[in-house]
Amino acid sequence: MKILSVNAGSSSLKFTLFEMPEEKEVISGVFERIGIDNSFYTIKLNGEKIKKETTLNNHKEAFEILVKELLDNNIIKDLQEIKGIGHRIVQGGAFFKESAIATEENIKIVEELSTLAPLHNPAAVVGIKAAQETFKTAIQTLAFDTAFHQTIEPANYLYPVPYEWYTKYKIRRYGAHGTSHKYVALRVNEILGRVDTKIITCHIGNGASISAVKNGICINTSMGLTPNAGLMMGTRCGDIDATIVTYIIKQTKMSADEIENILNKKSGLLGISETSSDSRDIEDGIERGDEKCILAQEMYERRIVDFIARYYVELGGCDAIVFTAGVGERSPKTREDILKKLAVLGIKVDSERNNVRSKEALITTDDSKVPAYVIPTNEELMIASDTYNLIK
Template sequence: MKEVILVLNCGSSSVKFSIINPIKKISLIQGIVETIQGVVVLSIQDFVLHKKTIQRFGKIEVYEQLIVLIFDLLSKRYKSYLDSLIGIGHRVVHGGQNIKTSMIINDQVLLSIQKASIFAPLHNPYHLLCIKVSLQKILKLKNCNVAVFDTSFHQTMPKISFLYAIPYYFYSNHAIRRYGAHGINHLYITHQCALMLKKSIDRLNIISCHLGGGSSITAIVEGKSIDTSMGLTPLEGLAMGTRCGDIDPYIIFYMVTELSIPLEEVKKILTEKSGVLGISALTSDFRELERNYFTNKRAKLSIDIFCNRVSKYIGGYFTSMPKKLDAVVFTGGIGENSSFVRQKVVEKLSLLGCFIDNEKNSIHGLKNRRIHSSKSIPILVIPANENQMIAQETYALLKNL
């Protein structure tokens, strides 16, 4: 391979990585390093050799070592790919107010990522560490690291969508506004949906439902984001795995002043102990909740609340469509894999012309598929592929350097 892109996607306890041929748009290898019950596990899928390997390592105390582990693996097993690297694409959750597109990383971009960490404290600091290690490990690519931002796709939202109804100076002076998230995948879904429906992107009107541990829904008109459920941070919007989503802000005041819960603990409750985990008191894993749906009242309640919130957002975004809605799209770990959740969401949308085909909905394993009945607005399932989009954005910036 003459030209390949390394994609790094850092979370708080894991690092996903891929090596992608950006011209042919194919993944050559894909893997993840994560900490499972105190043990570091490296899983890698080699699509060229059709081989999957898993390695376990001792406990790692410092996060940077997870990233170093990836570079060590690549230098030992995949040196030919490293020699062919033309760039490294980094997924970054939050770019703040001023970054509106993917950027070649320099000191100013790093500063913007750092400043935006206050809005994405569980993500941006790890992105910065990943970029730091990458710059140290492959010096020849010092000016070929690219940051691709989840917030960029949502920079097309109008003020009526992104402003909060609080004094305007909080926006003008402090950049408090709705930024959204999952923009990289919502952009990928837009491209894939246009191909499926054989429409040009600038004529495409869809509602994209990214449902996973973190979930968001985006209204996309003429190929551009015009509204999205996540806000200043990824805490707003849908009920999620452990995040509360939309709540009355006065709940926070009540917890602090009346229940005497420290503010830091309130933050932890709303981000790490709420959502379906908080309702069920069982788990944030939707697979486990589905298995207990008919036997555990709280498991049932948590899924019903989640699905109800998704249906409400989809219904609300119908009002954003200028003429007609081309499709409702499900993506993300839950959106792609849970036929049960999709059915419960869509059954609330019959008044809006959405009807599911149960047989099509129950089929698993197909890449991009239609699950609607003949009388319905198109309802599609498209697997998330942030890494492919990051590779394309990185290549587009670097190919003419």
């Protein structure tokens, strides 16, 4: 069965086509600068990456070009071969504990939740409607970044603010990157050969979050009401003293929107280093002896260590730590620094094993009390798997 995984942004459309249940990736690609000048797309097929420039006025045109590529490359002979299309949705609130069929009612809920994900949910809805117009017989599904975290108990998802804020305004921890956390947690359980496990999953990219997973169930996660919570990130501050916001507003006369923009887009690694939000640039700065890059990296790592240590205690131990996403998969230095800071837990990093990028690997010594792994995430496959299970 052919299943298409889709991640629609405001001006982009990422896709991967799988043959299920074999989990075979057939073709993948991304359409970029949709609705903007100089639009183009790239496709990856049979190990070859091809870039093509074209006019992309909207997401429907992107889907129409995708159909043409599927037909021209003899991947399908008829549109009806695409049985399901799974759409990544950033914010599902407390409404969705698992992936769901894209009914009119469910799409409406996704639209209503746009206040919590103003950049992501509206773009996803545009993608869903464009897919429905193009693939008329395919069953559309919704895969929520927040769903995996809906097993978290109130003591962990509520904030210590007036309870009315929760009942009236739905102020609570929703988390993010759930599809990724779920995928790597399932994979490490396969490696361990067990399901009765205590796992700490670290999705460390430009956006980053850490989750505590017990017996395959998420019991806590670092992101909150929005993605700007928990860890220090590329451009996001993560957890800070809430009064900083009102203090800076009074001192500078900036608006709440201006402050929000700074805390989301001009803070984190970028804010402290005053150089870049990219971990690779920060590491280059460290090599040059740039003191602000050194400080930014140290702050970044300490906050990751804080959450791992916190979840180690909450879980009552740990059977494995998993690193995934951009930095987690591709930065041996960051991983080694973090694991060395956790040596008090009996964790021993193996520098030789750790010298890997974007490859599944055990990166601790054989006598380490807690093994640590690099597991490349595959959110697209997780979405395809959920879609397949919903429609088979």
